[in-house]
Amino acid sequence: MQTHNPQENLHKVLHKVLIVGNGGREYALGLHLKQDSRIQELFFTPGNAGTALLGTNLTLPHNQDIVEFCQKEGISWVIIGGESALVGGLSDELRARGISTFGPSRAAAELEGSKAFMKDFVASCGIPTARYIQTSDPQKAKDFARSLSLPVVIKASGLCAGKGVIIAQSYEEAESTIDNMLSGKEFGQAGECIVVEEFLSGYELSVFGICDGESFTLLPPCQDHKQLYNGDKGPNTGGMGAYTPSPLCDEMLLEKIASRIFAPTLAGMEKRGTPFSGVLFAGIMVVDGEPYLLEFNVRFGDPECEVLLPLLQTPLLDICHAVESKQIAALPITFRQGYCVGVVLASHNYPFGSSTPHPITIAPFDSTLGHICYAGVSPNKVDSSKKVDSSKGGEKVDFSSPLLASGGRVALAIGVAPTLAKAKHNAYIIANCIAFEGKVLRTDIADKALKA
Template identity: 45%
Template sequence: MDVLIIGSGGREYSIGLALSKDENVEKIYFAPGNGATDALGENLAISDFNALADFVEKNGIELTIVGPEAPLVEGIVDVFKERNLTIFGPTAKAAQLEGSKIFMKNFLARHGVPTAKYIETNSLQEAYDFINTMTAPIVVKADGLCGGKGVIIAQSQDEAKQAAGEMLSGNSFGDAGTSIVVEEFLDGYELSVFAICDGKDYVVLPAAQDHKRLLNNDQGPNTGGMGAYAPTPLVNDDIYAKLDERVIKPTLKGMQEEGMPFTGVLFIGVMVVNGDPIILEYNVRFGDPECEELMPLLKSPASELFYKAATGDLANAKIEFHDKYAVGVVMASKDYPYKNSEPAEIIIDDIYHEEINENAHISFAGVSRGEDGKLYATGGRVLVCVGIGDSIKEAQQRAYMLVGQVHYAGKQCRTDIAYQAL
């Protein structure tokens, strides 16, 4: 089959890399892709949803996979489904689980899914009154999409009130923040759990752990993610069972009952508090950089996972994972996450070390191809070095050995990815 992947980041590159090794897949297209995806397939300069559907129809593309959240929330799946085209991802209605934090929190409350105590409001006075009843830290979230950055963890009531005021005035996140959620801070450890869903059935992928802060030991500002590893030993069979019964099943049942069956990736942001999973948030696509670690752990063909989910046939899929670990280290540009950096040529050493050649790879993200044919770092998060191993330690060592082979001006990365597990 031929496949179209919507998006341009490391997540989409990783999905493309998995599909490029799949004997069921003949050709891969990316819209728009990045400067390195042209090595895996063909990049398309098409962004209009109807024009993309035209291209898919004309070229007989059998499966479209949507990577980022924005086109899902904007309704790309609805456009394709109206034309009977097979597409992996939720409808616009179902994508509200990520598109609106207020919708998501109210949905959790309606269906008895455990989550933090909260209010949703567009009234500053109401926010202040609720904040006055709380002890710090206090979490303040913008309702809409903010590229993973619309969450403030305030260390005092005053700081929470300031954050609420700046969001509601439109100063912080524009229209995305004109309604907000204020909620209690949960003290535990955080996990990323991904369920591939076809509306009724689902497959849970190995749980991952992301590293959001810029600097070692989880210091510095929040980012889109500086690295991740999977599977995490912080999840046991008991937690998986609780997630199944208390979270995934009631969510899929609730989405069906409300007339928006969920197809695609249900990304569950979990805080484990005293052994119980409490839901922080839902997203409706793979996390980035978690996707970069999960794809190489997939043993069965990637096309089967995506196609059977998109066609409501997961019950007949045999999805298997390698009994291995993956660690991914994000290499970012000099000024990330504060501002854009100057383009910098990327030089990758020839790798003679067999262990690295066979057990590590790069997933490219914020890169573009220059007129000279060279690859340049042009984005905030430039690439992810992924190592695979029989233990987390071995996977981590291989990832960092690969990091040492990649050079560009101003490169920065954390040196402690997976430290919680080690």
């Protein structure tokens, strides 16, 4: 009996790919795909001024606009980068029209869209997580907060771009946070329901599983740095840097994460009729060697995506196809040896508000050290014909770029090397080559592992 190879047809045709999103994650996805000779054209919606150097940016504000463009242009694959499009049901609308899509359904995306749903779901599956209450009743929330030891964690249930978590250091701060969230002052509708939970003391890991609804494959563990300042001080952000693989996660711990968190999640989602397909991102707190689930995201993390993809050897297109055909368990997903460190360069008002756009100056650097991922950048007389050349070898590359630093997280300096210490060193060499007024960065990315 002849066995059908699901990858066979994939290698025979050229593909047009649309990436949905506008951040550093989407730039990293595009940069990875540009190295695949099967990619005929690359589109982004809305993209940023950096992704315009990789492909074509489009203004497609509504799901229906995206669907119609894909049908008209003959798009082979849509890769959805951000959570809001997934929670908004874009993947369902695309699949209903026969368009291949990488990303979970609207129902499965509730694992990130509603922290209240997520906590109730994982509790029902027996997945280890912090003690919690989810409620819209301020008094119930305050009473539960008072029953916990300090500090107390308070989360807006809805989407908040990674900023909806407050760690209250006193009961008075907890109560004022509860009032601000539930009144809509802090996070609007996203805070109409909140989760109050115990604070777990340990160290965090970001672990990603490529899932096809039935099976999953875990990627190398990462560690994000969410607080704005060195030493994990200051407010939470979307992430100020990351590195992979983390030596703080050995094979035994990774197996615990697989068996205690990912396996029951996929089984539970399939049982409720909402199988999970795509990237499942588990935020893990390791307490005395045991993993506890902090949260789920339903897409690649940002900035974790930017440090995983430079090491990924298996083409992303093959991964997308294996997920769609429910054969992820049969696809070897391989990574090159070494480490990758990403340092976020943010604007001076991040994460509190927008900043005045300023020109970016980039000094030449040796491309064997790594590269830049563009995020919060806008055009400043961009020459759209200038494409990124990722095959420069070891020569000095002048990335002097007609871009403006206009967003919160402006760019990431990505360093790659055989050792973690060298990868960090390379990342900061590149970070120091990038200049714009008000640049903010942490200088301790990967130090937890290096000092361990």
